[in-house]
Amino acid sequence: MSAKTENLVKAFGGLVVVWIIGLVIAEGITAVALHHWPLIGSVQAQITADATTYLVWQAVALYVLVGGTIVYSVFRFRARPGDMGPPAYQRRYWTPFVMFWLGMSIIINMANTIYPGMVGLEQLWGIQLKAKHPLVVDVTAQQWKWTFSYPKQGITDVSHLVVPKGETIDFVLRTKDVEHDFWVPAWGVKKDVIPNEVRHLYITPTVLGSTKTNPMIRVQCSLICGNGHPMMRAPVQVMTKAAFKTWVANNSF
Ligand SMILES: [Cu+2]
Structure with missing residues (x-):
C-alpha cells in the first residue's frame, strides 16, 4: 500500500x-x-x-x-502552516x-x-x-367561518363540530366563495375546499376531547383565504358514541 x-x-x-x-x-x-x-x-x-x-x-x-x-x-484535509506548495491533486470523480x-x-x-x-x-x-355507512357531515366553508350539517340526523347549520369517537366520518366539503382548507390538526390529514366542487375527507377520530381541553382539536382553515383567515376556526368536540346519540337527539328537528 x-x-x-x-x-x-x-x-x-x-x-x-x-x-x-x-x-x-x-x-x-x-x-x-x-x-x-x-x-x-x-x-x-x-x-x-x-x-x-x-x-x-x-x-x-x-x-x-x-x-x-x-x-x-x-x-x-485543510491546509496546514507551511503548506506552501500547489494544492494536492484532487480526483474529480x-x-x-x-x-x-x-x-x-x-x-x-x-x-x-x-x-x-x-x-x-x-x-x-x-x-x-371499508366504511359502508359512514356518518356524513356536510361542511360549508366561507369567508370566514365554518358551518356543519348532519343530513341524516336532521341537524343543520351548527357552528361547532361534534363527532363520535371510533366511527369513520365522511366530511363532505363545499365552499360558498373562495378556496379554503379543512383541517383539524389532531386528525393529521386535511383537504382543500374548492369552489364548485364537492370533495370528501374521511376521518376516524380515536381520541376523546374538545377544543377547550386541547386546541389541536379544532377546525382551522389551512389555506390563506383573506383577512379573516387566521381566525377561521370552529370548535370541535369528540365524544363517546352514546354521548353523541344524546347530542343528536337533543339537537335534531
Ligand atoms: Cu383560510
Missing part, C-alpha cells in the same frame, strides 16, 4: 467515527423530538405520523452521512463510487415510493372503502 493510499484509509477510518458519533447525536435528538408529537387523534393521523417518523429517521441519517463527510473533509451512489439514490427513492408512499395511501383508501 502506498503512503498516499494508507493516509486515505486512515482518513476514512476517522470519517466512520464522525458518522457514528453524528448518527448517535442526531438520531437521539430526533427520537426525543418525535416523542413529543402534539397529538395523534385519528386513525389517519397515525398513518401519516408513522410515515413522517420513518422519513425523518431516514432523512436525518442521510444528512449526517453527507454533511458529516463535508465537515470532516474540511478539517481533515471515481466511477465506482458515482455508480454506487446513483444506485443507492434510485433504490432509496423507489423504496420510499412503495413504503410509506403506496402502502400509506392504500391504508387511507382502505378505511374509506
